[in-house]
Amino acid sequence: MxxxxxxxxxxxxxxxxxxxxxxxxxxxxxxxxxxxxxxxxxxxxxxxxxxxxxxxxxxxxxxxxxxxxxxxxxxxxxxxxxxxxxxxxxxxxxxxxxxxxxxxxxxxxxxxxxxxxxxxxxxxxxxxxxxxxxxxxxxxxxxxxxxxxxxxxxxxxxxxxxxxxxxxxxxxxxxxxxxxxxxxxxxxxxxxVTPTPEGFTMDAAAEAWFGQLNAMLWGLKNDLAAQQATVASLVKLVAADHDLDVAAVGAAVKKAVTDALAAGTVDVDVTVHDKTTTTPKVS
Ligand SMILES: [Zn+2]
Known part of the structure; x- marks a missing residue:
């Protein structure tokens, strides 16, 4: 309907x-x-x-x-x-x-x-x-x-x-x-056009994490297996840091990276939610 x-x-x-x-x-x-x-x-x-x-x-x-x-x-x-x-x-x-x-x-x-x-x-x-x-x-x-x-x-x-x-x-x-x-x-x-989530500001830890991820993926741009291993370990770290659901973070990152590789770039843009609300926590 x-x-x-x-x-x-x-x-x-x-x-x-x-x-x-x-x-x-x-x-x-x-x-x-x-x-x-x-x-x-x-x-x-x-x-x-x-x-x-x-x-x-x-x-x-x-x-x-x-x-x-x-x-x-x-x-x-x-x-x-x-x-x-x-x-x-x-x-x-x-x-x-x-x-x-x-x-x-x-x-x-x-x-x-x-x-x-x-x-x-x-x-x-x-x-x-x-x-x-x-x-x-x-x-x-x-x-x-x-x-x-x-x-x-x-x-x-x-x-x-x-x-x-x-x-x-x-x-x-x-x-x-x-x-x-x-x-x-x-x-x-x-x-x-997707509206920007209202009221969200990225905190310093998230900013640093995305910077690190971006840099590491760029360094590994020709090595898919190394990228996957890096992303998997980073997902665990960030999920623990922010009390997030590992599977949800992993799925969001996997999609972003897949899209980025398909586009021939390593720009990463993901949105994840915490376990209890649908408010984007990281975008
Ligand atoms: Zn008419």
Whole structure:
């Protein structure tokens, strides 16, 4: 089961989208549709004004997002339909798929928002919630419309068989060209930023340990067995020093070193937790 309400999102309205409800075809793959509001942005007043307008027109998406401020709001549960699409004949596009998560970005199709936006932790939360439903990082209909007069692909067969991300300009039966020529790769990459754990400062002992590890691995860069032995002994030392779980430290270090070797470097970046909490102790 995916995330139905995004914890980071402000609730907009009463939590019920009028006229929305269960998906028609929950056995079909999950998808997302990106829209732009074509109005102003950049302030809380604009955010709530836009939300009120969408509700008064009964044209609600699930999500409202301001790309200038990273403000995120949610109108209704992600596992039900929203109201920002028109049907494609008998196919109720709002209700196609396991989920059909609709996002109104406060921007104009004529000025792609990925050219100036500042995605932050709320955008990362949005992509996390999207992926929690199994939506693949793909654009199955292909390219987005580049202008009002651009006939972008809107293949009904793809819509009914493929999950992933669609622009409103890719949805069959619809004629809008939003969200414009946004950078599709940048959009999906923005969610991969991991926020720094709050309130953590590395103590001197940890700092010294990581320095020692880095230096030793660098010295042994061509000798995998020596690296493994070094890491194993260091893991035991640091676990004892900090009252940590040896297996957990070992797994974290092993992954970091494996990644580092694959990348051809010996930069090591690990996060470990103590035995009783999930608060990172060393990062
Ligand atoms: Zn739209």
């Amino acid at each position: 995916g995330e139905i309400w995004i914890p980071e999102a402000e609730r907009l309205g009463d939590g019920v989208i009028a006229g929305a409800g269960a998906m028609d075809t929950p056995n079909l793959p999950p998808r997302v549709v990106w829209h732009t509001t074509e109005g102003s942005s950049g302030s809380s007043a604009a955010f709530h004004g836009t939300a009120d307008y969408l509700m008064s027109e009964n044209y609600e998406p699930h999500i409202l997002y301001d790309p200038r401020t990273d403000q995120l709001g949610q109108f209704g549960p992600l596992n039900q339909s929203a109201k920002a699409l028109v049907n494609a004949g008998t196919v109720r596009t709002n209700r196609t798929g396991r989920v059909c998560i609709q996002i109104e970005v406060m921007a104009k199709a004529g000025t792609p928002f990925t050219s100036y936006w500042k995605p932050g932790k709320n955008f990362a939360a949005l992509l996390r919630a999207i992926r929690s439903w199994g939506v693949p990082d793909e654009w199955p209909a292909g390219r987005l419309a580049q202008s009002y007069s651009d006939d972008s692909p809107r293949p009904l067969t793809i819509w009914q068989t493929r999950g992933g991300h669609y622009g409103h300009s890719n949805v069959p039966g619809n004629d809008h060209w939003d969200p414009g020529a946004i950078d599709r790769a940048a959009l999906l990459a923005a969610g991969t």
